[in-house]
Amino acid sequence: MSVLVQNLKTGEVIDEYRSDKVVPPASVMKLLTTAAALETMGPGFRFPTILEYSGTIENGVLQGDLYIRGGCDPSLGFKGRTGFLDRWVKAISNAGIRKIDGAVIADMTMLDGEAQNPNWLCEDAGNYYAPGIFALNYYGNTMNIVLQSGEPGTVAKVVKTEPAVEDVYFINRVRCDKIAYDGAFVSGLPYSRERYLTGAVPSNLGTFGVKGDLPNPGLLLARHLTARLREAGITVKRDATYEADYNPLMPARTELYTHYSEPLSEIIKETNVNSNNLYAEAIFRYLGTRYTLPGSIHNSQDLLRDFWRRRGVLIQNAIIKDGCGLAPQDAVSAKAFVQLLTIMAASRNREAWMASLPISGQSGTLKSLCPKTELEGRIHAKSGTIAGTKNFAGYIDMPNGDTLVFAILINSAPGKAKHVQTVIQQYLLDVYKQYQ
Numbered sequence: 001m002s003v004l005v006q007n008l009k010t011g012e013v014i015d016e017y018r019s020d021k022v023v024p025p026a027s028v029m030k031l032l033t034t035a036a037a038l039e040t041m042g043p044g045f046r047f048p049t050i051l052e053y054s055g056t057i058e059n060g061v062l063q064g065d066l067y068i069r070g071g072c073d074p075s076l077g078f079k080g081r082t083g084f085l086d087r088w089v090k091a092i093s094n095a096g097i098r099k100i101d102g103a104v105i106a107d108m109t110m111l112d113g114e115a116q117n118p119n120w121l122c123e124d125a126g127n128y129y130a131p132g133i134f135a136l137n138y139y140g141n142t143m144n145i146v147l148q149s150g151e152p153g154t155v156a157k158v159v160k161t162e163p164a165v166e167d168v169y170f171i172n173r174v175r176c177d178k179i180a181y182d183g184a185f186v187s188g189l190p191y192s193r194e195r196y197l198t199g200a201v202p203s204n205l206g207t208f209g210v211k212g213d214l215p216n217p218g219l220l221l222a223r224h225l226t227a228r229l230r231e232a233g234i235t236v237k238r239d240a241t242y243e244a245d246y247n248p249l250m251p252a253r254t255e256l257y258t259h260y261s262e263p264l265s266e267i268i269k270e271t272n273v274n275s276n277n278l279y280a281e282a283i284f285r286y287l288g289t290r291y292t293l294p295g296s297i298h299n300s301q302d303l304l305r306d307f308w309r310r311r312g313v314l315i316q317n318a319i320i321k322d323g324c325g326l327a328p329q330d331a332v333s334a335k336a337f338v339q340l341l342t343i344m345a346a347s348r349n350r351e352a353w354m355a356s357l358p359i360s361g362q363s364g365t366l367k368s369l370c371p372k373t374e375l376e377g378r379i380h381a382k383s384g385t386i387a388g389t390k391n392f393a394g395y396i397d398m399p400n401g402d403t404l405v406f407a408i409l410i411n412s413a414p415g416k417a418k419h420v421q422t423v424i425q426q427y428l429l430d431v432y433k434q435y436q
Helices: 024-039 084-094 219-232 263-273 277-288 299-311 334-345 348-354 419-435
Strands: 004-009 013-017 047-055 056-057 061-063 065-069 103-106 140-146 157-162 167-170 175-177 183-187 194-202 207-213 241-245 255-258 378-388 389-397 401-409
Touching: 004 334, 013 419, 024 277, 024 299, 024 334, 024 348, 024 378, 047 084, 061 084, 065 219, 084 157, 084 219, 084 255, 103 219, 140 194, 157 167, 183 207, 194 207, 194 255, 219 241, 263 277, 263 348, 277 299, 334 348, 334 389, 334 401, 389 419
Parallel strands: 065 103, 103 241, 167 194, 175 194
Antiparallel strands: 004 013, 004 401, 047 065, 047 255, 056 061, 140 157, 140 207, 183 194, 378 389, 389 401
């Protein structure tokens, strides 16, 4: 355990236990990532995705290739919102292009080829919550695998994927069993066409979905744009493809159109409220590109550590392996989080920061914390849960106008996570009642 509660304004310590000891933060790790991004880039920053072309346009024919240059935007096509593709087609048409004598190419070279964080567990790879991270992310890097269950003892059939991925190959071992829960799992690696399906599902359930990651979201985006162009009457000669290797001497290209994401303030709100790992890791990887190109996981780790060290946060003994907290090696102290939260409460970006945190009993991952108690609506915090770990860090608004800032990190506790949360909830209520 590592615990610290103190008065935000005066710094008075209300309660403390091993506050300088590092423990796995789980998704509370996202506070380090999102706060650094907000302070570095500002709430109005937007991730760019740029349409470019090589060659020349003559008599309506692009004698070259059309490129989609990725800028780490995690929100392209998120939740199936692909209306932006119509704007891209219009921009291409407005440039006078009626035929592309080449291909649509997904340029994912802003990041190195290490799309899967090597510090994540192998059993997580291929699952929707641990997707590969690319310079071009699309559809939340997630596909829904629709299965058809049958009689007990049979193997469930793969019906389709949503979105359709034409070259993915499933090695399917999902059995239908007399159970009442979904126990199917997906595994695989970025760029690989193979996905392994294992586990069990209820028998005679009909069709249902299992979420897995997209092997190559940039390529799927290039294919979707190619299809939209052809539907609009713009001929594309070759099939869509992608580039993953950074080339500082790439041939000259001409910028055609720049698509911008929603503001960073909205990106980090999705990250923290819904604990979105893809969003957190895309931000984390983008931060690494501020050191050098292509961006690497190592650069991102160094930037995050250096950023908070320079601001006086107790980060020297911390272990930073990713930006979302999925790596079991991650370790941060309660004191470090309280120091970070104190800095952000005084930041010029305070409004955007506070808006990015879920509220107890009301929103996001804090909806189940302190509902219908005196603390409902009074806690703005980030939660973190992985096997054996249950954590919270944030702020408590007191009736007298004071604010308490806290971090409660519990690792390897006996019992289920929901039982640990019950204990934490009672602790927070005790602190609230005693302090007021």
